Amino acid sequence: MTGFINKKMKDIIDNYAADFTELQSIRKNDWFSKHRKSAFNFFKESGFPNTKNEDWKYTDTKPITKNVFSNISNTNIVARDNEVNEIIFKDLECINLVFINGAYSEEYSDIKNISDKVIIKNMANALVNDENLLKEHLTQHIDQDSSSFTALNTAFIQDGIYINIPKDIDIERPININYISMDGSNAFATHPRNLILMGENSNATIIENYVGNGDSNYFTNSVTETFLSQGAMLKHYKIQQESFNAFHIGSLNTSLSKDSRFESHSVSIGGALVRNNINANLNGEGAEIIMNGLYMTDNAQHVDNHTHVNHLKPHTHSHQNYRGVLNGKSRGVFNGKVVVHPKAQKIEAYQNNANLLLSDDSEIDTKPELEIYADDVKCTHGATVGQLDDDMLFYLRSRAVDEQTARSLLTYAFADEVLNEINFKEIKNKLEQLVISRLPDSSLIREYV
Amino acid sequence: MLNIKDLYTAVENKKILEGLNLSVNAGEVHAIMGPNGSGKSTLANILAGKDGYQVTQGSVTYEDKNLLELSPEERARKGVFLAFQYPVEIPGVNNIYLLKAALNAIRKHKSEPELDAMEFMSLVKEKMKLVQMNEDLLTRSVNEGFSGGEKKRNEVFQMAILEPKLAILDETDSGLDIDALKIVAEGVNSLRNKERAFILVTHYQRLLNYIKPDYVHVLSKGKIIKSGGPELAIELEEKGYDWIH
Numbered sequence: 001m002t003g004f005i006n007k008k009m010k011d012i013i014d015n016y017a018a019d020f021t022e023l024q025s026i027r028k029n030d031w032f033s034k035h036r037k038s039a040f041n042f043f044k045e046s047g048f049p050n051t052k053n054e055d056w057k058y059t060d061t062k063p064i065t066k067n068v069f070s071n072i073s074n075t076n077i078v079a080r081d082n083e084v085n086e087i088i089f090k091d092l093e094c095i096n097l098v099f100i101n102g103a104y105s106e107e108y109s110d111i112k113n114i115s116d117k118v119i120i121k122n123m124a125n126a127l128v129n130d131e132n133l134l135k136e137h138l139t140q141h142i143d144q145d146s147s148s149f150t151a152l153n154t155a156f157i158q159d160g161i162y163i164n165i166p167k168d169i170d171i172e173r174p175i176n177i178n179y180i181s182m183d184g185s186n187a188f189a190t191h192p193r194n195l196i197l198m199g200e201n202s203n204a205t206i207i208e209n210y211v212g213n214g215d216s217n218y219f220t221n222s223v224t225e226t227f228l229s230q231g232a233m234l235k236h237y238k239i240q241q242e243s244f245n246a247f248h249i250g251s252l253n254t255s256l257s258k259d260s261r262f263e264s265h266s267v268s269i270g271g272a273l274v275r276n277n278i279n280a281n282l283n284g285e286g287a288e289i290i291m292n293g294l295y296m297t298d299n300a301q302h303v304d305n306h307t308h309v310n311h312l313k314p315h316t317h318s319h320q321n322y323r324g325v326l327n328g329k330s331r332g333v334f335n336g337k338v339v340v341h342p343k344a345q346k347i348e349a350y351q352n353n354a355n356l357l358l359s360d361d362s363e364i365d366t367k368p369e370l371e372i373y374a375d376d377v378k379c380t381h382g383a384t385v386g387q388l389d390d391d392m393l394f395y396l397r398s399r400a401v402d403e404q405t406a407r408s409l410l411t412y413a414f415a416d417e418v419l420n421e422i423n424f425k426e427i428k429n430k431l432e433q434l435v436i437s438r439l440p441d442s443s444l445i446r447e448y449v
Numbered sequence: 450m451l452n453i454k455d456l457y458t459a460v461e462n463k464k465i466l467e468g469l470n471l472s473v474n475a476g477e478v479h480a481i482m483g484p485n486g487s488g489k490s491t492l493a494n495i496l497a498g499k500d501g502y503q504v505t506q507g508s509v510t511y512e513d514k515n516l517l518e519l520s521p522e523e524r525a526r527k528g529v530f531l532a533f534q535y536p537v538e539i540p541g542v543n544n545i546y547l548l549k550a551a552l553n554a555i556r557k558h559k560s561e562p563e564l565d566a567m568e569f570m571s572l573v574k575e576k577m578k579l580v581q582m583n584e585d586l587l588t589r590s591v592n593e594g595f596s597g598g599e600k601k602r603n604e605v606f607q608m609a610i611l612e613p614k615l616a617i618l619d620e621t622d623s624g625l626d627i628d629a630l631k632i633v634a635e636g637v638n639s640l641r642n643k644e645r646a647f648i649l650v651t652h653y654q655r656l657l658n659y660i661k662p663d664y665v666h667v668l669s670k671g672k673i674i675k676s677g678g679p680e681l682a683i684e685l686e687e688k689g690y691d692w693i694h
Contacts, residue, residue, distance in 0.1 A: 392537050394499050394500070394521060395533065395536070395537045395591075396542070396547070397498070398497050398521050398524075398525055398531050399525060399547060399548075400611075401551065402520075402522045412541070413590075414541065416541045448542065448543065448550055449546065
């Protein structure tokens, strides 16, 4: 952490403190108050990270701290039907959950026809009614010292999703959580908090979709905690398409028990300043995590992907494949950390990060980090940075494809490799359309894909 | 159709072609033979429009237009086709979509109506037989995971679909076993007609046993040093390239 709080940082923190005091007075003294307080104290002491912090070396949070955000959700935002309907996967049969500017929208959410053993409800509701289960898990699957952003989230939790899938239950329909940010009268921050508990041998697909319209200015600071019991399988999709003036810090924290499997697919295309964290603890033998990621940036966007995997038990596997397409003056960061703890023998960890720079002014900082304290392990990592391949370009052009189209097509093909890992056809198609829409000259390639 | 006059080219200031002359008429098949490093592939690449070559002197006209001014895609649309020596693998770009778009771009250029999916697929089925292409390869990414022989067959298959006016085959015989070579040669032969010209770039005479050229040219040190009929190829096979010097 920063070690000291200077005067300027104190002013920034005071803004958050005022909102915090207000929120506490609304909440009165519920069971979670002490967690809020200790989290806020942690945030107060550490402040926002600066670039002297190794974990934030390439991502300067100043643009976020310069803004004054309102941290109390305005529950009176009136959403526009057509906008909301466009955002949620209309053509995919999902359990849809919708939040507008941080507040749960019963109107647009649809939790019908699910097994009565399964719990899916909004966090505000769960904090009041599911105290016992939440006590056991909420804040338990994050590293308490990990980040002041996570602490800030804990201090300001107002809503989010609580999902509890009991033993042996297989939910076939994806659970599609949409965090929609609409133009507000003033700049606002939301702190969505999701808790996903997967029982033994349960199976689910969950989508977290962060969307903002136009160029609205706001800050999303989300935290998701997941806990997978023995043999559970969770497929998790995160789609980050915030507005181009938005800030997005999102942390996905997961604890994996024996023989459980977590599959993460992350597509990050929006936002002005974005940080996606994945923290995984492989706590049981045979646990496996797959992390696929795609980031596409243009103009002055900054997108940082940080992964941190702890191999705590033998025979655990992690597999990471991240790809970036950078254009304009944008900047990308990939930092993949794998820690193999003592006694975690016979583990396999694979990591790859490939980047395509489409412009002279775009930049990528890619950093694999391996810390290995066991001696019988298989770890590989690689990183590449390059431009479009001249031989491929020439081949396409020699087949009558004009240069612009050829470039766009090859860029798409590069990005699509990440999406090809997705088995869920409808989700894959949707994401492919999203990726195509963000390509330079995307209209040119429709007949090729 | 094609006129190359006194062509000099260089790559990064290294001279490659040094005064090459060649004239190709519609309906003719020309074989360009020569040892490694003589400039054969350079010639093929320059005709197709690959970047990185400086033309320091001379001219290339195609159908009375300056070919060197055209982009590779314009050349393709006007009927120039290069079958690559090493067809590149392009993961993520679908073989058949590419071919359909290529054909329609060429048809559009000729003011012919574009083919719809049904018409296109029946054309594909017909032409696939020609080179005995495995149907699986159609829906794969361009050349990805194809064997050497499959890549070459795919080139000839593309040529059959696109029906170029001037087809340049760069070492299409290299890396083929005798059965594959026969299939590829039959594919080429079936495409021979009065309007279409071929330039076969090859190191060995072997291909010419199956595709009979009208003319054989020997390229050495960047220019054509000897021209003749098919018998020249046989002579080269027997005596090697050294006897010409």
